[in-house]
Amino acid sequence: MNTMEAIKARRSIRSFNANPVEEEKLQAILEAGACAPNGAGLAVFYTVVSGDSLEAVKGKAAVAMKKEEGFDPFFGAQTAIFMSAAPHPLGIDVANAACSAENMMIAATDLGVGSIYLLGFLAGILNSDETFPSFLGLDEGQKPILCLAIGYTDNPPAPREVAIKNVVYLK
Numbered sequence: 001m002n003t004m005e006a007i008k009a010r011r012s013i014r015s016f017n018a019n020p021v022e023e024e025k026l027q028a029i030l031e032a033g034a035c036a037p038n039g040a041g042l043a044v045f046y047t048v049v050s051g052d053s054l055e056a057v058k059g060k061a062a063v064a065m066k067k068e069e070g071f072d073p074f075f076g077a078q079t080a081i082f083m084s085a086a087p088h089p090l091g092i093d094v095a096n097a098a099c100s101a102e103n104m105m106i107a108a109t110d111l112g113v114g115s116i117y118l119l120g121f122l123a124g125i126l127n128s129d130e131t132f133p134s135f136l137g138l139d140e141g142q143k144p145i146l147c148l149a150i151g152y153t154d155n156p157p158a159p160r161e162v163a164i165k166n167v168v169y170l171k
């Protein structure tokens with residue numbers, strides 16, 4: 001898959017099967033994140049969550065979002081990657097994490113791995129559970145910014161039809 005093909009093929013997956021992402025592919029996805037541009041030299045921290053720890057996050061999300069037990073904000077994915085940084089007054093922390101996240105989703109697509117960028121449940125947890133940053137292994141002063149769920153799907157969505165829009169040319 002060339003770069004444009006991977007960019008066009010990336011879609012949010014909301015139905016993962018139980019197959020875990022192989023360690024080699026996980027490392028390649030993390031490497032893609034590390035290759036992203038980075039403002040202010042502000043480090044992005046990655047917490048890879050699976051197994052019992054992922055179950056614990058599901059429980060926290062269910063409580064935070066007042067959902068029934070068994071709620072799965074990861075749509076069945078076996079691996080979640082939380083990205084965190086120290087808050088920056090200009091939002092460079094969020095910009096850096098988002099650059100890394102897009103690199104990771106494109107790399108995942110190229111490797112045949114599905115992904116989705118998740119914010120909703122994370123905002124819910126952060127609003128109600130002040131211990132969550134330390135649960136993720138973060139040092140004082142670092143804040144979770146976003147979460148990617150990665151895995152495999154039996155129903156890959158088709159590439160979206162897109163149009164170039166919202167562009168003004170000043171010559």
Ligand SMILES: Cc1cc2nc3c(=O)[nH]c(=O)nc-3n(C[C@H](O)[C@H](O)[C@H](O)COP(=O)(O)O)c2cc1C
Binds near residue numbers: 012
């Ligand atoms: C900043 C951001 C936050 C998002 N948060 C969520 C979320 O909480 N839950 C969800 O299901 N999808 C979430 N998405 C995925 C978007 O809904 C999805 O990218 C959009 O509908 C376009 O579809 P596509 O990714 O398949 O091209 C988020 C995407 C971005 C960029």
